[in-house]
Amino acid sequence: MISRVYHATLFALYQLCIMVGIVAMPLAIAARQAGVTLPVHRLIDTVENAYEGAQH
Template identity: 80%
Template sequence: MISRVYHATLFALYQLCIVIGIAAMPLAIAARQAGVTLPIHRILGNLEEAYEASHT
């Protein structure tokens, strides 16, 4: 039961991170032009790894 809750929570966080990344795209483009990168790709990568690890 806890495994299902954990899996569902990771899935929800992964999806939320994708939505935030899409919504922040204009900010990310402006930040990149200013020479700053946002760490959304690292957060998304970590959540993806945790989600895939919980799936096995």
């Protein structure tokens, strides 16, 4: 049961991170033009790896 809750929570977190990345895209483009890179991709990669690891 806990495994199911954990898996569902990771899935929701993964989807939320993707949504945040999409919404933050204009800010990320402006920041990149200013010479700053937002580390959103690292957050998504970390959550994705945790989600995929929980599937097995």
